[in-house]
Amino acid sequence: MKRLAPLLLLFAACGEDHAKVPAPPPPGTALVLSAHVVSNLSDAAIVGVMVSFFEGEIEQAKIAHDRAQDPRVGAFADEVRIDDAAALDRMQNLARNLDLDPTKTSALRQHIDIENENALLRLTAASGDDFDTLYVDLLAKQGIEVIKIIDDQLMPAAKDPALRAELEMARALIAHHVMQAKDLLR
Numbered sequence: 001m002k003r004l005a006p007l008l009l010l011f012a013a014c015g016e017d018h019a020k021v022p023a024p025p026p027p028g029t030a031l032v033l034s035a036h037v038v039s040n041l042s043d044a045a046i047v048g049v050m051v052s053f054f055e056g057e058i059e060q061a062k063i064a065h066d067r068a069q070d071p072r073v074g075a076f077a078d079e080v081r082i083d084d085a086a087a088l089d090r091m092q093n094l095a096r097n098l099d100l101d102p103t104k105t106s107a108l109r110q111h112i113d114i115e116n117e118n119a120l121l122r123l124t125a126a127s128g129d130d131f132d133t134l135y136v137d138l139l140a141k142q143g144i145e146v147i148k149i150i151d152d153q154l155m156p157a158a159k160d161p162a163l164r165a166e167l168e169m170a171r172a173l174i175a176h177h178v179m180q181a182k183d184l185l186r
Contacts (some may be wrong), residue, residue, distance in 0.1 A: 040157075041154070051088060064131075067123075078103075139178075
């Protein structure tokens with residue numbers, strides 16, 4: 001029995017609380033996940049995060065295409081929509097090739113979904129020149145956040161080399177869009 005005591009203590013310390021995924025943070029707050037949760041992100045969950053991000057940006061770009069006042073903002077929205085649709089297709093094809101479920105949910109995906117919903121609500125309520133500034137500003141801020149998520153959470157957790165390569169391409173595309181957005185804000 002004395003030999004089992006340390007094992008029993010270990011099992012007690014690793015109870016069900018460690019298996020629960022934490023609730024997503026309130027909208028508009030930075031998401032910081034513990035190393036335990038990050039290391040447990042599956043490749044399917046990582047694909048799910050990126051699918052949600054690209055789907056959200058595509059929806060925002062469609063609204064911007066229809067409502068932008070400045071033709072440069074409309075053209076930028078079209079470029080984002082086309083680029084993100086291609087990136088989304090690549091991510092979904094990768095999921096099929098690796099037999100991953102791109103609908104896999106995680107706290108991180110829930111956070112991205114909430115941010116996308118909030119952005120759509122804000123864009124829907126805005127008008128005129130305020131709309132243009134809001135769209136470009138939201139795109140830049142969301143892009144910066146997702147680049148950080150890719151660097152700090154998704155890349156370290158990604159197991160498949162093809163997924164890692166796709167994340168690197170997605171990161172480069174998002175960084176390009178952030179730079180374009182910052183140029184438009186000047």
